[in-house]
Amino acid sequence: MGTMNRLLHKPLKAFALYALILLLGSIPVYVLVMDHIWNNELDENNKLRLEFIKSQLDKGHFNETELNKVIENWSILQPDIRIEKLEKPQPFADRYYSIERPSILEPEEEDLERFRGLESYFELENRAYRIRIETNIEELDETFAVISLITLSFLVIMVIGFVLLNRKITKQSWRPFYQSLQALKSFELSKGQKIELPETDILEFQELHHSIEEMAAKALASYQQQKSFIENASHELQTPLALLKSKIDLLSQKTEVNHEVRDLISAINAPLARLNRINKNLLVLAKVESEQFQSDQNLNLKQVIDNALLLFEDYMDDKELQCHFDGSQSTLLYCDPFLVETLIQNLLSNAIRHSKNGSGIWIKLNGSLLEIANEGQESLETDKLFQRFSRNNSSDKVSSGLGLAIVKEIAHKYHWQVSYSFESSRHIFRLDFS
């Protein structure tokens, strides 16, 4: 999947990239345009100087000797304007050109410099002359370097601006969005809290807020409905269950009942017990969820486990299970006694029920950590284990399919961590009470 981008970083990256391409592309354009302007400007300048020199020479009415003198002096004082005498008249049109050569003004510098030149032909006193005016012009690469530097500086400033603006926009305009995101993240149906989001002046977010609030309210309502449905259903089932149980008790008393009927009665007892257990567990679940257990008090966990072991003694003896309880320290809990007893009894009865005859059960209590382990063949399906009615073994005729769901629900209520793992042929349930 790669790394996730935050929503507002995406346009920022695109903007920055676009600006980079645009500005980089603009560099050669700037350079060419500037060079063109330079050239034009210098050509114009050279032309003016040429016209001026020509007219001054015309006005001067120099004779040949004087003229030679002027030209000689000129080449000393103004080496960038050279006038050469031609052997024979050979008129040509004015020509502009570029040349690179060492500067005459700085004889010690050997670097080549770029010049823009104008070559012209003129005649004076029947003699032909060629004049070249050359003006130093900025090198292309230097222009390029300077423009690049400026452009890149602007780019940097621009990107910094983008980032700062983006942060500001994120904080202000997108705040409602992040508020709703936070609200959704922390939303838990079982807590029964409504989502309430502040008003915002951005239309889309206002709509989003209202939709979220409405959705959460609907979810809560149907969750409450479902919860009370389960509770009511189990309450309603209690009376027929009680009747069924009492009818079977009465039927058992009949002395005239033959063996066949006795077998049937006994066969009815088992599923009836299971039905009863499922119903009881559904009630407990509904009550834990609706926070009906409030009589929290200080309890010694070791004591609770000892009591449970005593209660289950007969069932462990029946299967000849070896129980190893390692809990020298006393662990104090502040919770509802019925709930913690239920939790321990569910885990223990599971371990007993799913153990082979003659195997072992290990209980380790160390500070706030409790481990209950029993021998097993293969790991249970971890992801489904704590779900309601997700029994691993459908041939199990005793399980209510709710025991571990209740364990999870009780642990959740008190923020305890419950986990399962399969290590060296043992099913291990761990509880962290801290």
Added chain:
Amino acid sequence: MKILIIEDESELAQDMSTFLTNEDYRCEIASDYPSAWDKVHDYEYDCILLDLMLPGGEGLKILEELKALNRSVGVIIISAKNALDDKIKGLKLGADDYLAKPFHQAELAARVESIIRRKQFDSQNKIQYQELSIDLNAKSVWVHETEVVLTRKEYNLLLFFLGNKGRVLSKPALAEHLSGDFADMFDSHDFVYAHVKNLKRKLKEAGYGNYIQTIYGTGYKWEL
């Protein structure tokens, strides 16, 4: 002995009455709050079975009234709510015991027997049955002059049997009596057999008759 069953589920009340009624016990039924109110005021009972979820008024009010009338009657609360606070509230208001629905009739019978016994023999607290005598305070069992040493569970079983003389007791009912509410978490209750066997053996060794009979496919029965 007179027992009042205050229970709005009339069929269940009828079953309880059928199960409990014998030469010693006579049962009356009140199926709503007003008739329960009247009966409690007009007659004396040895034991009252009270359903807390009565239509037309909370069962707890009857309990308050009994306390106000200063009647020394044993009260067993029977509640479908299976809620701890009901139990605590009820016991605080002077109820003697609490039984959550659904229950085994035999369990109810044993509790009724135990409460009536407590009310009757407050001073001596002894059960004398044939050549068997039980000291409830010391939790000791004697046959003639020989003490029968029983484990806690065997002792509980014996009392359960004595509270249900002549009735067929199913294994699940016995298991639930010994292990409590969560007996239905398990499919096999073989330990019941072991405890009953031990109890029978110990009583026999002390010279007591073999009254506990095995009933095919169901459980056991204390023969009269």
